[in-house]
Amino acid sequence: MSGDRRKFLWRSLGGATAAWLAANWPQGLAAAEAAQGAGGFAFFSRAQAAEIDAMSAQIYPTDDLPGAREAHVVGFIDLALVTFAQDKQTIYTKGFGELSAATGGRPLGSLPEARQIALLTGIENTPFFRTVRDHTVMGLFAAPQHGGNFGKLGWKQIGFDDSLNFRAPFGAYDKA
């Protein structure tokens, strides 16, 4: 994992985010903070993080535009799993087993891209894949202070302006 990708920004979580996490999942937040201190992950092993990184990179790939990888989605999911998505931990734990069975124990990311897509298509209706898909999407489009959507790249791609203060006209059709 590159150093850049490990900047999950636990310590720079926005004040509101940190307060929200601390109020609800104090242990999760503490675990995440400790993990960052150690340069690792709060929920995932390094190998598991690499699997989720590979999956999310297929779910929202990098092309001309950045994708899930550049948005720091893995870090977002790792924090999610010890906080607001704690109830999804089992799905992941079981899912890693299912994925390993499908890849024959090889890391997903080590396979040719077409093979990765075929493999994921084969499991796309499982609770594991659906959950990773939804968490990837959240990591792309939640506010950056939650650890993903790095540099607001997800928001920029879908044209979302987060200034939360607008005046009409709002779009192309209500211009006078």
Add this chain to the structure above:
Amino acid sequence: MRKYNPNEDVDFLVIGSGAGGAVMAKQLAIAGFSVVVLEQGGWGAYGHEQDYSKDELSNRFPAEDDMLMTNPKTQINTFRRNAGEKAAIGNHSYGCVVGGGTVTYGGSSWRHLPWEFDEASRFGTMAGTGIADWPISYAELEPYYSQAEWEIGISGPNIRSPLIAPMSRPYPVPPLPLKSSGALFQRAADKLNLTVVPNVAAIITEPYRGRGACINCGMCSGYGCQTRARSSSAVSLLPYAEATGNCEIRAWSYVREISVDATGKCTGAVYFEKKNANREVFQKAKVVVLAANGTETPRLLLLSKSGRFPQGLANSSGIVGKYLMTGNGGGAHGLFSDPLNEYKGCVTGAAILDYVPNDVKGRGWYGGGRLTARGQMSPIQYGLSGPHNAPRWGAGYKKALIEQANRRMSLTNFISQLPLETNMVDLDPEVKDAWGLPAMRITTTSHENDMRGVRFFIEKSVEILKAAGASEVWADAPSDARGGAHARGTCRMGNDPKSSVVNRYHRAHDVPNLFVVDGSSLVTGGRNHPTMTISALAFRAAEHLAKAARTGNVRI
């Protein structure tokens, strides 16, 4: 804030602080009576609304103390389509915070039309349905609509049209902007000869009564309003109740029973202090005003069974909980060539009104509704629901998601629903909520007439989007109501104690010091926009109740 001791026999105990309860609390407190309001939800950001978060992720997974809607894991409810089925765990949810559903709602504030108060006489009844005249007329309620609009702060267009209820006073503030969807509505309307108007909304567009105007942030329905532009009960009514020094609002107070004495009168209510280890408290009161919403109100009456009221309180008619109307919708979506940016501005956009009146001969079904430009597309929501006609993930998903972003227009329809005796709220015989009380059970299937209405509106939505120039149009699948925040009809108002629960002044036929003032007392559902009518009824009920209390007709 004024505090009362639970042993103090307060004049009025108001259960619920939403559209009905807050009006009652304010009017009765201003009239000089002692009032305690019990609210099962928390405070939200009452009094410090600038702290309402606009963060989509934390709004999806709120802290217990920040929840603005019920938590379905604790406020468990069950659902079934008909009495022959065993009910399964349901997903009914509603506003649960000081201010009730008005804290997070879209804010639509349409009045019922005059002919919606005497439909049985005017248009006739239909076999197997509970269409009935109200015991009051539009003319009787009109002054209270006007009072509610001015006190609460409603924005809207001032248009005279048979499609809009006549008004003695214009709206106090101008309407919300039409948005791009409104402009596209107008484009279709010009071709199809339809009437487009801005939404009538409990959202102020100019500073009004000390509150700031809407800044069109777009994080609207489901969020608290940080500028206090949404005229919720929590900013437009309750602070005035509190300021009298006569009214105490008690949040986190979950009522389990309205208590009665040997003479059959209410004596107060027993509630759990949610933030005090669910300690049980009995608050004594001379009069109880029940305003817990169209589903919790009948549930609480049914929970308040006693030797004297074996079928539940105020239920000698047996119809408490029946004639539930939760509201039907459905709509369609279209893609346009240029960005609409519908995420900006209030969630509820312009409306098309031409199908509000009945036209049984022309359409083959009874009822009507409003087509509304409405489709909240905040980033996570958009990403999760995904682009139209595209894969759920991968390169194709990404490409379509980016291409279609901000080019979508959605229509949501608000359609009439017939009151049926078989649609109801009652107590689940097995399932309990987190406090050990019988869970609410909802049983509902719309009349086939109403499903014809749903299909009609979906087809109209498609036609309108095509006429507006959409390059692609897709329709929602017709689906029947399940629950939700528009529940009405479950303690219907009427003159006959055999066929109604409360009288024309909201007094329970069976219990002289019990009043029901929320969506429950609506006889017919209108076009699925209940809040303004609930507010107007509450202003009327409060005026009557204050008078009755002064003259000894209600013993204070």
